Amino acid sequence: MRILITGAGGQLGRALQEALTLHMLIPLARTDLDITDRAAVFRAILRRRPDGVVHAAAMTDVDGCARDPERAFRVNALGTQTVAMACAAVGAAMVYISTNEVFDGTKAEPYLEFDPPNPINPYGRSKWAGEWFVSHLLRRFYIVRTAWVFGPGGNHFVRKILQRADEQGTLRVVHDEVGSPSYTRDVAAAIARLIETGAYGIYHFVNEGMCSRYEYAVEILRRTGRSHIPVTPISLAEFPRPSRVPPFTPLRNLCGASLGITLRPWPEALQAYLAEEGWLVA
Numbered sequence: 001m002r003i004l005i006t007g008a009g010g011q012l013g014r015a016l017q018e019a020l021t022l023h024m025l026i027p028l029a030r031t032d033l034d035i036t037d038r039a040a041v042f043r044a045i046l047r048r049r050p051d052g053v054v055h056a057a058a059m060t061d062v063d064g065c066a067r068d069p070e071r072a073f074r075v076n077a078l079g080t081q082t083v084a085m086a087c088a089a090v091g092a093a094m095v096y097i098s099t100n101e102v103f104d105g106t107k108a109e110p111y112l113e114f115d116p117p118n119p120i121n122p123y124g125r126s127k128w129a130g131e132w133f134v135s136h137l138l139r140r141f142y143i144v145r146t147a148w149v150f151g152p153g154g155n156h157f158v159r160k161i162l163q164r165a166d167e168q169g170t171l172r173v174v175h176d177e178v179g180s181p182s183y184t185r186d187v188a189a190a191i192a193r194l195i196e197t198g199a200y201g202i203y204h205f206v207n208e209g210m211c212s213r214y215e216y217a218v219e220i221l222r223r224t225g226r227s228h229i230p231v232t233p234i235s236l237a238e239f240p241r242p243s244r245v246p247p248f249t250p251l252r253n254l255c256g257a258s259l260g261i262t263l264r265p266w267p268e269a270l271q272a273y274l275a276e277e278g279w280l281v282a
């Protein structure tokens with residue numbers, strides 16, 4: 001298949017390029033294609049006529065989205081609308097990467113693909129609006145929700161924890177935000193399998209299991225030989241942010257599993273990533 005990737009310069013975009021090597025790829029980073037430029041999006045997709053588009057470009061700075069919601073909607077909602085319209089124009093199937101933040105975090109159990117979204121911050125609302133456009137403008141689409149993404153080159157939680165641990169020698173991490181860490185390579189590999197199925201719909205591709213930010217930080221420090229760094233558990237209320245945080249958003253992969261597509265438990269994925277970066281000691 002000819003597959004065009006938006007946001008190809010991002011952490012997931014890069015992993016997608018490695019996972020989709022059996023296909024003919026058209027990877028477009030932000031400098032190649034700004035998804036808020038409608039004419040440029042149509043030009044790119046109409047000229048190249050891909051069979052599929054993996055739309056990974058997004059404004060992913062959750063607090064930045066809260067500070068500038070209009071920009072969040074321009075990129076994440078309207079940018080996705082444009083990509084979906086261009087896919088419709090050439091008959092391309094679309095994979096839209098979405099997020100755990102479409103949920104409000106009040107459920108007592110991990111969220112299924114069939115649970116109703118109810119986003120509580122501008123990032124979540126803009127991504128949910130993107131989902132709406134994709135599902136209303138196209139018949140052949142996959143919405144792939146992932147969460148707490150880490151991988152080579154990303155500015156993610158794992159990297160930030162290690163940086164802060166080394167700079168400050170002590171950490172304060174929230175214990176009442178719970179989610180599902182996800183390794184870019186595992187998510188990209190799952191997407192590569194999904195697009196072979198033709199089973200269009202909504203998917204939750206996260207590494208198996210869940211943890212609090214506090215538990216996650218402790219695990220990162222332990223596996224990188226930094227167990228001596230003291231970590232104080234704090235509550236979300238003690239760590240005010242511009243964006244409201246949905247407190248409990250682990251995702252459950254029911255639909256992917258029914259196709260035989262599962263992701264390994266997050267501690268194994270974290271171990272693999274730390275080894276890849278050369279940070280692993282335990």
Ligand SMILES: NC(=O)c1ccc[n+]([C@@H]2O[C@H](COP(=O)([O-])OP(=O)(O)OC[C@H]3O[C@@H](n4cnc5c(N)ncnc54)[C@H](OP(=O)(O)O)[C@@H]3O)[C@@H](O)[C@H]2O)c1
Pocket residue numbers: 006007008009010011012013029030033034035036055056057058059060075079097098099100127145146147148149150154155
């Ligand atoms: N990171 C997470 O924890 C997480 C969790 C759930 C879902 N997701 C979703 O996963 C997808 C991939 O995110 P990621 O983790 O790979 O984040 P990322 O590394 O920030 O990648 C996003 C990419 O989109 C690009 N971008 C931003 N605005 C753009 C625009 N107007 N036009 C074209 N490209 C633009 C960014 O370019 P610049 O770097 O130049 O801004 C960046 O390369 C996104 O859809 C995101 O919503 C991410």
